[in-house]
Amino acid sequence: MSTARRVVIVLGQSKSHLIPMLEFAAICLHGGLEVTVVVPDPTLTAPAFRSTLCRYASRLPSLSIHSLPPPPSDHQPLEAAVHPFIRMLAATRSQAPGLRDFLLSLPAVHALVADMLDVVSAVDVAAEVGVPGYLFFSTGVATLSVFLGLPSFCSTRSGAGELKDLGDAPVSFPGVPPMPASHLVDAVLDSGTDLYAASLDVFGRMAAASGILVNTFEALESLAVAALRDPDRATPPVYCVGPVAAEAEERRHPCLRWLDAQTKRSVVFLCFGSRCTVSLEQIGEMAEGLERSGHRFLWVLRAPPGSAAGEPDAALSLLPEGFLARTAGRVLVVTASSLVPQVEVLRHASTGAFLSHCGWNSTMEAVGAGVPMVCWPLVAEQWMNKMYIVEELKVGVEVRGYKRGGLVMAADVDATVRQIMDMEPECRRAIEERLAELKESTAAAWKEGGSSRAAFAEFVNQME
Structure with missing residues (x-):
């Protein structure tokens, strides 16, 4: 040629x-x-x-x-x-x-x-x-x-x-x-x-x-x-x-150092992608549910349009009073403006689950990293992706108590997190074997x- x-x-x-x-x-x-x-x-x-x-x-x-x-x-x-x-x-x-x-x-x-x-x-x-x-x-x-x-x-x-x-x-x-x-x-x-x-x-x-x-x-x-x-x-x-x-970023984000200090598969990564947000009321219920669960979280917090402006970390002001102090050490909240490297986070040994909006990019990255998902679809084809993840691939669970446009209460957030993080050994083994197969297929x-x-x-x- x-x-x-x-x-x-x-x-x-x-x-x-x-x-x-x-x-x-x-x-x-x-x-x-x-x-x-x-x-x-x-x-x-x-x-x-x-x-x-x-x-x-x-x-x-x-x-x-x-x-x-x-x-x-x-x-x-x-x-x-x-x-x-x-x-x-x-x-x-x-x-x-x-x-x-x-x-x-x-x-x-x-x-x-x-x-x-x-x-x-x-x-x-x-x-x-x-x-x-x-x-x-x-x-x-x-x-x-x-x-x-x-x-x-x-x-x-x-x-x-x-x-x-x-x-x-x-x-x-x-x-x-x-x-x-x-x-x-x-x-x-x-x-x-x-x-x-x-x-x-x-x-x-x-x-x-x-x-x-x-x-x-x-x-x-x-x-x-x-x-x-x-x-x-x-x-x-x-x-x-x-x-x-x-591809992986050349610069190592500070959140990865925090993950380095956590135990294997102990952290739930919560991120709704580059454009999806939830309401102020939902942020409050999520925070309460995460706090109740007792598990470790890396939460990428994106403020709803028009609700937080000015300083880059203004979104932190949307969290319930005292939340950051009460969860210090086990919850890291990062504002979306700091561009968390999702691929590296999902591949980190400390990441045990991914609470996601089920965007296709996020789904593919989770499958490639071998990480189970908590599915919280918001817009576009994400509801169809949720069905595929839960019913066909069987590598995730859907967030409890959620209907399109509705509010998920703190108790349901807590219960869903516990469902995937405190899974019975036999169920965990099945989902891990399935994820291992998919991870291998992704690489191949x-x-x-x-x-x-x-x-x-x-x-x-x-x-x-």
């Missing part, structure tokens, strides 16, 4: 999708491809997004980065009252002309890989200029199966009432265990909204991509993978190229002969 094949990776605006896509860019570079990352106009992204991008640009000097120009002058942003997802789609569409011009300016583009939610703009532009357009799906294959199936599923229910009215009645999708209807993404529960129409439009267009790269590996979701590859199903090629996770996926390595090679070969 005289000239390296070029891949253009179009980033979306979601920070939770950013790191997996940049890690995939690193995989492409190491695989001998030329990679250009296209990023949104800076006015559309948060400072944390740009900081992460700068860190990767420094780490990957051969990575080319192109910033799209601002939207055309006649573009009018939607009002703040419009749902954020719809505003994001509109902003992405406004960048389509700039992406089209950039692709046409390049001597050759062998593949365009866009964020999973950019199918309406980036993949359409790729088709217009004659470039194969792929999606990078940052969550699992089971969720992909649900998303691909939702347009047809919803159309067959036309006139049969809202999905939200089904409550916890089970619904089924190919390769996915039956789940309560209430666990589907919020966007499709009520058909009388613009969000419903916009979401189904996005899901419906995914099948038109040249292929879908998924942040998972075959051994983790074998049933869903097999269902999507059924020749009788009109699904584009699916490449399982995970786990695609952040990218080794020589591994399924993800083979899937990536297949993706590259499609460019020839």
